[in-house]
Amino acid sequence: MTANELLAQLRVNGAIPRHVAIIMDGNGRWARERMLPRPLGHRSGMKSVREVVEGALEAGVEYLSLFAFSQENWQRPPVEISALMSLLEEYIQREADELEGQGVRVRVLGDIDRLAPAARAAVDRVTAQTAHNSKLTLNLFISYGSRAELVRAARRIADEVQAGTLRPEQVDEAAFAERLYTADCPDPDLLIRTSGEQRISNFLLWQLAYTELLISPVLWPDFGRTNLYEAILDFQNRDRRFGRVPA
Numbered sequence: 001m002t003a004n005e006l007l008a009q010l011r012v013n014g015a016i017p018r019h020v021a022i023i024m025d026g027n028g029r030w031a032r033e034r035m036l037p038r039p040l041g042h043r044s045g046m047k048s049v050r051e052v053v054e055g056a057l058e059a060g061v062e063y064l065s066l067f068a069f070s071q072e073n074w075q076r077p078p079v080e081i082s083a084l085m086s087l088l089e090e091y092i093q094r095e096a097d098e099l100e101g102q103g104v105r106v107r108v109l110g111d112i113d114r115l116a117p118a119a120r121a122a123v124d125r126v127t128a129q130t131a132h133n134s135k136l137t138l139n140l141f142i143s144y145g146s147r148a149e150l151v152r153a154a155r156r157i158a159d160e161v162q163a164g165t166l167r168p169e170q171v172d173e174a175a176f177a178e179r180l181y182t183a184d185c186p187d188p189d190l191l192i193r194t195s196g197e198q199r200i201s202n203f204l205l206w207q208l209a210y211t212e213l214l215i216s217p218v219l220w221p222d223f224g225r226t227n228l229y230e231a232i233l234d235f236q237n238r239d240r241r242f243g244r245v246p247a
């Protein structure tokens with residue numbers, strides 16, 4: 001089926017996932033298969049970002065979360081890190097106006113204090129420029145680790161309890177979730193990981209509790225709108241039970 005046929009089918013089926021999360025993996029392997037340096041794989045992955053943002057807009061997804069750079073990725077060689085940071089700046093520079101015009105609200109989630117000043121400035125700029133939008137929220141997870149996010153939430157709660165502004169019996173699941181980066185987002189309905197790896201790699205450990213998982217063998221630079229729609233179609237055929245018996 002073509003992308004438009006798939007889109008029509010999705011609409012007939014109804015039940016579009018509100019929140020889709022993607023672990024964008026496989027750029028390095030894509031480059032290696034072509035005997036290219038790894039940064040060219042990352043560069044090629046940028047067009048897949050554009051594809052899934054447009055696909056999400058057309059399908060009516062409300063939140064799109066993209067894992068772009070993990071806390072553990074800081075351990076990669078400095079040349080690869082600086083290539084990724086330059087690409088982040090370039091992506092924001094090139095796409096910010098269009099994203100704004102399309103109704104996309106961009107947010108960057110993670111330990112952004114570790115970003116180089118130029119990358120940090122680009123992040124702050126696009127966040128401010130698109131803050132008023134509401135059609136699609138694009139969460140870019142950069143310098144993000146889920147365990148660090150959970151520890152940060154626990155520490156905030158401890159500080160508030162110590163300051164006397166929060167009582168221990170007020171600490172429930174909702175209070176905890178409110179102190180995560182994703183505070184105002186519903187949990188992801190669907191998580192896609194590209195390039196076939198069957199692991200979470202420290203992404204959204206709390207938020208994925210009842211998310212439907214889909215592992216795609218496609219390498220990220222080859223992933224396009226059609227692949228997104230096929231994933232949503234697969235999601236629409238799942239039976240989400242949340243621990244209950246089927247209706």
Ligand code: IPE
Nearest residue numbers: 024025026027028029068069
């Ligand atoms: C995903 O591609 C991008 C980042 C993690 C930054 P990889 O760079 O991990 O590609 P592979 O897994 O080596 O193929």
Ligand code: IPE
Nearest residue numbers: 023024025067068069070201
């Ligand atoms: C996960 O991919 C992080 C991102 C896609 C940003 P990795 O390539 O870093 O994960 P591992 O090392 O294969 O688990």
Ligand code: MG
Nearest residue numbers: 025026027028
């Ligand atoms: Mg990888």
